[in-house]
Amino acid sequence: MYSQIDSNKQKSLLLIVIFIVFILLLGWLFSQITVYGYTGLIIAGLFAVVMSLAGYFSGDKIALATAGAKPLKKKDNPYVYRLVENLCITAGLSLPKIYIINDSAPNAFATGRDPKHASIALTTGLIEKLKNEELEGVIAHELSHIKNYDIRLMTLVVVLVGIVSIFSHYMFRMGLFGGFRRNNRNQGSLGMIILIASIVFMILSPIIAQLIKLAVSRKREYLADASGVLLTRYPEGLAKALEKISHYSKPLKNANGATAHLYISSPFGKTKNFTANLFNTHPPLQKRIAALRKMG
Numbered sequence: 001m002y003s004q005i006d007s008n009k010q011k012s013l014l015l016i017v018i019f020i021v022f023i024l025l026l027g028w029l030f031s032q033i034t035v036y037g038y039t040g041l042i043i044a045g046l047f048a049v050v051m052s053l054a055g056y057f058s059g060d061k062i063a064l065a066t067a068g069a070k071p072l073k074k075k076d077n078p079y080v081y082r083l084v085e086n087l088c089i090t091a092g093l094s095l096p097k098i099y100i101i102n103d104s105a106p107n108a109f110a111t112g113r114d115p116k117h118a119s120i121a122l123t124t125g126l127i128e129k130l131k132n133e134e135l136e137g138v139i140a141h142e143l144s145h146i147k148n149y150d151i152r153l154m155t156l157v158v159v160l161v162g163i164v165s166i167f168s169h170y171m172f173r174m175g176l177f178g179g180f181r182r183n184n185r186n187q188g189s190l191g192m193i194i195l196i197a198s199i200v201f202m203i204l205s206p207i208i209a210q211l212i213k214l215a216v217s218r219k220r221e222y223l224a225d226a227s228g229v230l231l232t233r234y235p236e237g238l239a240k241a242l243e244k245i246s247h248y249s250k251p252l253k254n255a256n257g258a259t260a261h262l263y264i265s266s267p268f269g270k271t272k273n274f275t276a277n278l279f280n281t282h283p284p285l286q287k288r289i290a291a292l293r294k295m296g
Contacts, residue, residue, distance in 0.1 A: 007093035017213065035215055042218045045180050047167065057113065059113075060112045060117070060119055060270075063262060064119060066254060066256050067099075067101050067252075068253070069099035069121045072099060080127060083132075083136055083139055087139055087231055088143065091140075091147055093143060094145075096110070096115075096120045097120070098119070098120055098122075099120070100124060101121055101252075102170070103253050104124065104125040105253075106129050106130065107123050107245070107252060107263050107265055108142055108263065110142040110145045110146050111151060111153065112151055115146050116151060120142050120146075122138075123252070125248070126138065130241050130244060133236075133240075134238055134240050135241070136234075137146055137229075137232055137241050138238065140227075140232045141224045141228035141239070142224075143231065145224045148220075149204070150224060154217060154262075155219065156215075161210060164206060165206045165210035168205045168206050174214055213261075217261040218283040221282055221288065222288065225288055225291065235295040239292040242285050242289050242292070243263045243285075243289060245264070246289075248269070253285075255267035255269075265282060266280055278284065
């Protein structure tokens with residue numbers, strides 16, 4: 001378990017470094033192929049950072065509202081409240097705010113920028129369909145996201161994706177309005193090749209950025225699985241829970257692409273579409289189950 005956690009942390013860090021290099025390359029190309037230099041780049045970057053900070057500090061409220069989550073008090077469901085409470089004591093975490101989503105689809109997510117500003121949301125379907133040790137495994141998984149600062153990491157990735165998207169859009173608009181540098185005698189064919197390659201990169205960069213974001217999200221799911229097992233000491237509990245979740249094909253009522261990466265399983269239900277699976281924020285459940293059972 002410890003080796004899997006270390007491996008996933010290293011891979012996630014590597015992906016973040018690649019992402020930052022990717023953005024720097026995009027910025028350099030912007031300065032090389034446009035007459036506007038770094039001015040437009042700075043403006044777009046500031047706009048992306050301001051919007052992302054707003055999402056960082058209020059993103060949890062938006063995610064909970066989007067999911068239709070309602071606060072849970074101890075008297076409403078002592079069983080669920082105590083499960084969360086006991087696991088928080090084991091993990092050495094402050095008790096997060098607990099929310100319930102009135103939906104028959106079994107799912108859950110954690111949100112918040114750090115352990116002191118965290119929330120955990122469970123669907124009614126999850127509580128009804130899972131046994132005690134299975135529900136405990138899911139809650140431990142979500143608490144691990146909080147303890148491992150996964151939400152902060154994913155916020156950083158979302159910021160980077162946003163910056164790439166804004167830059168790409170901005171570069172394309174500048175090109176349409178004559179912002180691209182014209183080829184001259186000094187540049188020759190090499191300059192034209194760089195210009196064409198830059199335009200192609202500009203068009204494809206949002207897709208590449210999205211794929212990197214999905215890769216980071218998938219790595220964090222494996223890490224949370226392993227960390228959750230460290231809390232419960234029972235890999236089979238979470239494995240059985242994921243099996244039950246995998247058999248449910250209907251999507252959540254309020255499934256949303258912006259918050260899909262938060263859930264323990266894709267909120268869009270089962271799909272056999274290759275494109276949809278390619279852009280799925282979660283690794284296949286069967287692979288996660290197999291990894292959990294190897295820990296046993």
